[in-house]
Amino acid sequence: xxxxxxxxxxxxxxxEEDPMALTVHSLPxxxxxAAEQRTRAGRLRMILVMAICAAPVLASYFTFYVLQPRGQAxxxxxxxxxxxxxxxxxxxxxxxxxxxxxxxxxxxLALVQSGACSAECERLLFMQRQLxxxxxxxxxxVDKLWLIPDDEPIAPALLDALQKGxxxxxxxxxxxxxxxxxxxxxxxxLNEHLFLVDPLGRWMMRSPVxxxxxxxKKDLDKLLKASxxxxxxxx
Numbered sequence: 001x002x003x004x005x006x007x008x009x010x011x012x013x014x015x016e017e018d019p020m021a022l023t024v025h026s027l028p029x030x031x032x033x034a035a036e037q038r039t040r041a042g043r044l045r046m047i048l049v050m051a052i053c054a055a056p057v058l059a060s061y062f063t064f065y066v067l068q069p070r071g072q073a074x075x076x077x078x079x080x081x082x083x084x085x086x087x088x089x090x091x092x093x094x095x096x097x098x099x100x101x102x103x104x105x106x107x108x109l110a111l112v113q114s115g116a117c118s119a120e121c122e123r124l125l126f127m128q129r130q131l132x133x134x135x136x137x138x139x140x141x142v143d144k145l146w147l148i149p150d151d152e153p154i155a156p157a158l159l160d161a162l163q164k165g166x167x168x169x170x171x172x173x174x175x176x177x178x179x180x181x182x183x184x185x186x187x188x189x190l191n192e193h194l195f196l197v198d199p200l201g202r203w204m205m206r207s208p209v210x211x212x213x214x215x216x217k218k219d220l221d222k223l224l225k226a227s228x229x230x231x232x233x234x235x
């Protein structure tokens with residue numbers, strides 16, 4: 001009929017697309033998605049474990065150096081705290097190689113002295129021993145460490161005296177590798193200080209030159225008290 005609308009669709013009209021005919025490209029496979037999720041979950045777990053391990057030590061630092069329940073610290077806080085290098089070349093007195101990781105797990109009161117050990121060296125070794133003993137029931141949380149950066153022999157009488165007293169770890173160390181970890185105060189040498197290393201193997205405090213043992217003990221008392229909730233005797 002003239003003027004009526006045609007019911008026949010135009011020849012060039014586009015037909016509606018069939019949703020089932022669509023093709024999906026570039027979507028990852030199920031295995032790829034699962035692998036990515038496992039990797040992400042593994043990283044999160046690793047970060048969580050590291051945070052849990054570090055939190056108690058960080059909390060003790062915060063209590064010791066920020067809250068300072070008994071006043072200012074006598075020793076010098078080292079920031080950032082250098083972790084014991086895996087490349088540190090250590091040997092026992094028999095010449096056997098010792099892993100740096102074996103020193104972790106305990107607070108370390110460390111000295112760096114020649115094997116020849118002068119009178120001042122012997123005085124510091126005696127102070128080191130007395131400081132640990134003065135800690136009383138807390139002393140088993142602290143190990144004594146003597147690092148020897150040369151090949152000089154230890155006098156038999158001194159070695160015998162050290163072996164008869166409370167246990168001390170004596171290790172020879174490469175001077176070059178040691179300098180990548182411990183540092184003296186400006187204008188001084190390593191053998192003039194006592195060094196404190198935390199159970200994670202991080203050097204965190206250096207005593208003044210000619211240290212006052214009673215003041216160092218106060219630092220140790222505060223630090224061990226701050227870490228009492230998590231730090232247990234022994235490695």
